[in-house]
Amino acid sequence: MHKFRIFLVIPLMILSMSCVVAQKMLSADVFETSANGNKLKKITDVPSGSETVSVILLPGTKFQTITGFGGSFTEASAYLLNRLSKKNRDLILEAYFGQEGARYSLTRTHISSCDFSLRNYSYAPIKGDIELKHFSIDEDRDDLIPMIRDAMTHSKDGFKIIASPWTAPPWMKDNNDWRGGKLLPEYHDSWALFFSKYLTEYKNEGINIWGLTVENEPLGCGNNWESMIFSPEEMLDFVKNHLGPKLETDGHSVKVLAYDQNRGETLEEWAKVIYKDESSSKHFDGFAIHWYASTFDWFPQSLNYAHNLAPGKHLIQTEACVDSEVPHWQDDKWYWSEEATDWGWDWAPEDQKKLHPKYVPVYRYARDIIGCMNNWVDGWIDWNMVLDRQGGPNWFKNWCVAPVIVDPEKDEVYFTPLYYTMAHFSKFIRPGAVRIGFENPNPSLMLTAAQNPDGSVAVVILNMTSESKNIKLSLGDRTVEVHISAQAIQTIIILS
Secondary structure (H helix, E strand, C coil): CHHHHHHHHHHHHHHHHHHHHHHCECCEEEEEEECCCCCCEECCCCCCCCCEEEEEEEEEEEEEECCEEEEEECHHHHHHHHHCCHHHHHHHHHHHHCCCCCCCCEEEEEECCCCCCCCCCCCCCCCCCCCCCCCCCHHHCCCHHHHHHHHHHHCCCCCEEEEEECCCCHHHECCCCCCCCCECHHHHHHHHHHHHHHHHHHHHCCCCCCEEECCCCCCCCCCCCCCCCCCHHHHHHHHHHHHHHHHHHCCCCCEEEEEEEECCHHHHHHHHHHCCCHHHHCCCCEEEEECCCCCCCCCHHHHHHHHHHCCCCEEEEEECCEECCCCCCCCHHHHCCCCECCHHHHHCCHHHHHHCCCECHHHHHHHHHHHHHCCCCCEEEEEECEEECCCCCCCCCCCEECCEEEECCCCEEEECHHHHHHHHHHCCCCCCCEEEEEECCCCCEEEEEEECCCCCEEEEEEECCCCCEEEEEEECCEEEEEEECCCEEEEEEECC
């Protein structure tokens, strides 16, 4: 009788112990893109024998709420999609917006023309039309509007759109030119009306604009393409006394973002003015920023400075690309090689050359997004979604690289490693996610983490070394071990 009882107790003890072990194991899905050829590949193996890096996740330490990740609708991209077969057009839009694709959730577009347009144009071309009676968005009906609408049909969750003007119509400016110059005071109300009409006309097309930036790159861009100059004081005055009241009068509920240019000391100078007190900061919902001041420095000091002046407001990266390069076609290796340069490689002043070294394109994207997220940025938007093999079309011939390159003559599509890099964030870190804390003892690994609205935790890890690594992730008393390849970006989804 006693032997029978002992026999029963031992299995129960073993079963109890196994349950304890099971409770300590995290359930996780792991996806990797790497120089060895992985492209969002699901990883299941954890090789033994290598050193393990222990990373602790701290869900109780919370930071900013994520607005989203994505790319930009430009006339160049829309024009190219129209030149492809329907099959390839749908393939690209599904890859960016579909449930099985990158699930872009935050996007940008231009108001009137930009450098990635086929030519200069304005919705208000008639000189002296101060009431904008001839305002028309017909220029966008062939390409841009259909691209946005089609993207909407592919997106189950929808996406936000930020719209930015590169310039007012030349006749409203003191130099009567597409490039440079300032808005004449007598046209402040007309320019505010221009924004209102744009929002209304796009809404009539079934497209709601979530946010506006007052001006793309208000410091100017060397008079190279469409631009218009604002000082921070001038932008504050325009929004406070003209744009803001007009939007309110016309019933537009839209976010208004200041600045929209490079991070660094200038961001701090603008934040001092825009956020100097409640009477000024209340007119803005946050700052828009770009990355062109450096190829590898995300300027954490300036990001934290802007955030600390107005902790409840947005800090959104609205534009980034591998600029001053012609895309490499069907050459994944190049995107993992330290060969790319940017405008500053040739043109930056000597004291700024150090900010513009050669770099690995995949690293530039991944490092910047992780660095931005870890310093209060809540949204990150790439520039053109689609370009051709020349890096255009672009009326100024300002060639750049996009995550997807196409050859419309041959109806061919190339998804570069940059596409998969973007997807590691946009697909898995969803709007409303909250960035959480972590402890990472290994400086050779970069990572960020966020808890999604559904309770899952997304951890993105970048390994820029030539050695693979084992990583043990701990969340409370539970752990999971993963293996990241050399030269790889990995997203780990810890299920709730």
